[in-house]
Amino acid sequence: MIERIIEGRRRDLGGFEVSRILPHAQKRMVGPFVFLDQMGPAEFAPGSDAINVRPHPHIGLSTLTYLFEGEIMHRDSLGYTQAIRPGEVNWMTAGSGIVHSERTDPLKKSQGGAMHGMQAWVALPVEKEEIAPSFTHLGEDAQPTYENGGLFARLVAGEAFGAKAGTPVESPLFYIHWEMAEGVRAAPPPPKSKGGYTERALFVAKGVIEVDGRPFHEGQMIVLSAQAEPTVTALQPSSVMVLGGEPLGERLIWWNFVSSSKDRMEQAKADWQAGRMKLPVDDDQEFIPLPEA
Template identity: 75%
Template sequence: MIEMVIDARRKDLGGFEVGRVLPFHSRRMVGPFIFLDQMGPAEFAPGSEAINVRPHPHIGLSTLTYLFEGEIMHRDNTGATQAIRPGEVNWMTAGKGIVHSERTDPLKKSRGGPMHGMQAWIALPEEAEEIDPAFWHHAEDDQPTYDNNGLFARLVAGEAYGASAAVKTSSPLFYVHWELAEGVRTAPPPGKGFVGSGGYSERALYVAKGEIEVGDRVFHEGQMIVLDPNAEPTVKALRPSTVMALGGEPVGPRIIWWNFVHSKQERIDQAKADWKAGRMSLPTEDDIEFIPLPDVPSTPEPAPAPVKPEPTHPV
């Protein structure tokens, strides 16, 4: 029923912790999901730095930012400036290249407050790796939801349970947020290995809070459960829990170097040269500073080699 369990690696980003789940050395991707971070949970003191990620570049992917608590201000060089709040979806497609920043609004910094959420990177299929960059924001009410008998579910992206999310994706996937009361049972979308299911080839569950039972095993906060394609498990909450269900169809091997994702090493090298030479423009409303290219030797590292350097996303 379970192929693998991945424990999030906690990383301190200067007063703010993330739990890095994907990529993992023996499991680079789940469907098209190539990067998954849990941001926090954290409680920022009034006047603290909070989230302060300077402008940085991406290629070959879409980012999906989703919050349980807090707020992040997004700015990018397509001209988008957008705050993201709990239940909303920020979907940014880098394609041939985008530059963005993620910061806490100064007023929010002065007040302090909680921060908890998820960030995913979704690798684009080869035919979409070089599309024009774009940004979409979807409000909380735009997403299909279900709320009954202790189970709350929101379809954040993709298709599942006969519903479709508002955000436009480039390949088959699903991304679901569950809030489960103690004792509640539910199930992920079916796997493709189950006869007649019409389901997904790759699926996983990530426990962002609480404790769940899958089969006869117990899993806790910070663990990802990668499911067998033939498995049709029931998930039971042993205490109030927040769980993200995700997966989809593979898009093929990808190289990930810093914030760049692509199927071709030469395209990664070009993006590195473009950023170092200043050929990628900064967001108009956030162009005073930026994150420089990491000083790391450029050696081709096709999957499943370790990811170095680490992405700068806190997020």
Template identity: 80%
Template sequence: MIELVIDARRKDLGGFEVGRVLPFHSRRMVGPFIFLDQMGPAEFAPGAAAIDVRPHPHIGLSTLTYLFEGEILHHDNLGYNQPIRPGEVNWMTAGKGIVHSERTDPLKKSRGGPMHGMQAWVALPDEAEEIDPSFHHLGEDAQPSYENGGLFARLVAGEAYGAKASAPVSSPLFYVHWELQPGVRTAPPPGKGGGGMSERALFVAKGAIEVGDRTFHEGQMIVLEPTAEPTVKALVQSTVMVLGGEPVGERLIWWNFVASSQARIDQAKADWKAGRMKLPSEDDLEFIPLPEEPVQAQAAPAPVEPKPTDPV
């Protein structure tokens, strides 16, 4: 039933720990998901360093930010300035190019508090790689949810279980948040043999689960075989992200850029270095410069105030 298990690579960034899940050297994508990070869990002391990612560019992808705890303030060069809180979705489509920052609000920083969430990048299909950039903030009511018998499920994006979320996806996918009480059994959306998506995975953000006769814990991604139809059992109270979709084709990833050709990535590099990509009007006093060294995406350290070789 299980094709591969990926352990998140953890990195302490000055009191804030993140875990890089995708891309992985032997599995760069799951469906259109080309990047997956777990942010935290962390507890910031009052006034301590928090989320402080300076303006930086993207092309060829949609970013999906989703929180379990805490708050992040988004600024972009389309003019959106939007805090995101638990259960909400920030869906930003870069297309031909966008610039944004992710910060902790100064008042929130002064008070301190928890931070735990996920950030995913979804590669755009060929026909959408150069669409105009856009941003959508979606509240909890835009995401179908279900609760019964110790299972809470929220459809964060895409289609699954006969429901459809409001995020404006560009290709077939699903992204589901499960909260499971101990002993609860459930199942992911069907695979290829059951009329579902070709590629699927489970990521344990908290707790421990059993799939088949194997146990998996926090920080592990379980990539399922295309035709597998497993039952998942929570061994303790657990938070699990379930994701999948149809492949969009081979993609290159360099720093924050995703594209189907090296020429397009080279153009984005030149545009950022030359200052041809506008900074957010509400956050234009600094930015992350273009890295001067090659970026090995599958082994890059996790973001949040990155070093020059980090994707963010």
């Protein structure tokens, strides 16, 4: 039932740790998901810098931010300023190019507190890589949910189990948040042959689950084989992200840029270095320089 197991790799982003799951050397993408980070879990002391990601550019993708705990303030070059809180969704389509920052509000910094969430990048189909940039925020009550017998499920993006989320996706995909009490059982969307999806995976954000008779713990991704129809059992209270979709083909990734074209990637580098990409309207006093490598 299991094609591959991916161990998250911890990285320090200047005082804040993330676990990098995708891309992986042996599994670059799952469906259109080309990047997946777990942010935290962390507890910030009052007055600490918390989340402080300066303005930076994207092309050729959509970013999806989803939180279990905490708050992040999003600002972008389209003029949007939007806080995201647990259960909400920030969906930003970069397309031909967008610049944004992600920071902790000064008041929240002074108070301190917990931070735990997920950030995903979803590659755009080749014919839509250069669409106009856009931003969509969905509140906690604006997404399909299901709750029964110790299982809470929220459809964060895409379509699954006859439901459709409000995120403006550009290709077939699903992204689901499960909260599972100990002993609860659940099943991911079926394989393509049963009306589901070609590629599917489970990521354990918290707790321990069992798949195909094997236990998996926080920070592990289980990539399912094409025809697998597993039952997932929570061995303790667990938070699980279930994701997948239809593959889009190979993509180049360099820094914050995703593209099917090397020339387009080079153009994006040159545009950022030359200052040709507009900074966020309410956050234009600093930015992250183009890396040297």
